Amino acid sequence: MSKYEGLSPSSSTQVDLEEILPIKVASAHPQIDEDGTVWNIGTNFDAKKGYSYVILKFDKSNPEWSGTMTLENGKVLAEIPARHKHAPSYFHSFGVTRDFIVFIEQPLFVQDENRNGCGGESGSLHNSLKWRKTEMVYFYLMLKSTGEILPVVYSSEPFFFFHVINAFQPDEKYVFLDIVAYKDADIISDLKFSHIERTDHVPTATPIRVKLPLHASMSNCKIVVRKELLVPETTLEFPRINYKYMGRPNKYFYALGNEYLHPNRILKVDTTCGDITSWKDPGHFVSEPVFVARPNSTNEDDGVLLFTLLSASALCTVQLVILDASDFAEVARISFRASGTVPEGFHGIFVQDSDEHHRY
Numbered sequence: 001m002s003k004y005e006g007l008s009p010s011s012s013t014q015v016d017l018e019e020i021l022p023i024k025v026a027s028a029h030p031q032i033d034e035d036g037t038v039w040n041i042g043t044n045f046d047a048k049k050g051y052s053y054v055i056l057k058f059d060k061s062n063p064e065w066s067g068t069m070t071l072e073n074g075k076v077l078a079e080i081p082a083r084h085k086h087a088p089s090y091f092h093s094f095g096v097t098r099d100f101i102v103f104i105e106q107p108l109f110v111q112d113e114n115r116n117g118c119g120g121e122s123g124s125l126h127n128s129l130k131w132r133k134t135e136m137v138y139f140y141l142m143l144k145s146t147g148e149i150l151p152v153v154y155s156s157e158p159f160f161f162f163h164v165i166n167a168f169q170p171d172e173k174y175v176f177l178d179i180v181a182y183k184d185a186d187i188i189s190d191l192k193f194s195h196i197e198r199t200d201h202v203p204t205a206t207p208i209r210v211k212l213p214l215h216a217s218m219s220n221c222k223i224v225v226r227k228e229l230l231v232p233e234t235t236l237e238f239p240r241i242n243y244k245y246m247g248r249p250n251k252y253f254y255a256l257g258n259e260y261l262h263p264n265r266i267l268k269v270d271t272t273c274g275d276i277t278s279w280k281d282p283g284h285f286v287s288e289p290v291f292v293a294r295p296n297s298t299n300e301d302d303g304v305l306l307f308t309l310l311s312a313s314a315l316c317t318v319q320l321v322i323l324d325a326s327d328f329a330e331v332a333r334i335s336f337r338a339s340g341t342v343p344e345g346f347h348g349i350f351v352q353d354s355d356e357h358h359r360y
């Protein structure tokens with residue numbers, strides 16, 4: 001890995017990541033608590049023990065903290081052994097609540113004969129991924145305060161996911177986990193060029209909720225849980241929330257609707273009643289809606305959504321659209337002309353000058 005001091009390319013030095021933290025790969029979506037504590041989960045390999053999932057904490061209140069947010073300031077808080085010693089689960093995100101980190105081990109495994117966590121020294125990770133349709137999803141809870149992995153293991157029927165919408169404790173009895181879920185992992189192979197050159201159809205995902213009961217969480221037992229639809233049948237991806245509600249009960253989330261490959265609809269989902277508000281501009285594709293709260297706001301949806309708009313016909317034009325998140329009224333639209341074709345994006349982020357690190 002290259003490490004840069006500032007923005008100068010000449011300042012880069014080569015760093016062996018594993019000499020700093022025992023991880024080979026990490027989740028694409030670190031999560032950040034209100035107090036600035038950063039959480040992430042990585043995969044580690046030990047020749048004797050095999051693969052494990054490592055929960056990392058970057059905590060500025062640690063007396064050993066030095067300087068700014070760097071990898072050196074990360075601490076391993078817990079380790080969860082992989083169910084298959086030589087085949088770790090693929091994961092893209094995880095859940096954080098007030099008291100817990102929620103790790104989800106889905107039945108898509110990296111058949112890693114090179115033991116490098118990446119599926120091989122060469123070639124695509126995709127070539128090493130194996131969906132095991134007869135295996136369950138496992139859910140693990142780690143206590144944030146101590147790093148203790150609770151002895152209970154929850155399981156559900158198989159599903160595949162990239163993104164956790166939110167996780168929270170509605171009361172002292174449950175952890176709720178809201179996820180955008182696919183019925184299997186076909187989406188990964190169906191996003192290959194060889195597939196999408198032939199068809200625009202790729203599998204769709206639906207928002208689900210899994211409720212983890214806490215009554216037996218300190219027991220060495222297994223509990224089977226059901227996944228239920230969070231809202232009536234609707235397909236969506238790239239969920240975002242008002243990030244002040246990360247780990248707390250949220251009423252709303254925002255997402256891209258309908259088409260994964262060429263998304264053309266922005267959705268606002270009310271998780272309490274299933275109501276969905278929709279916005280589209282015919283002939284345009286949209287990007288992930290990024291929620292930015294109004295300063296000092298108290299209502300969850302008091303803020304704006306930021307996303308880009310690409311014209312299906314004018315490929316060198318891109319627009320930034322700002323919607324009022326409460327009623328989807330258009331607040332502003334800024335057009336840019338690019339010198340070349342502007343491709344569709346994936347995730348987005350809003351950055352303020354004062355940010356030490358970005359809370360999405």
Ligand SMILES: [Fe+2]
Pocket residue numbers: 028029092162163347
């Ligand atoms: Fe993602």
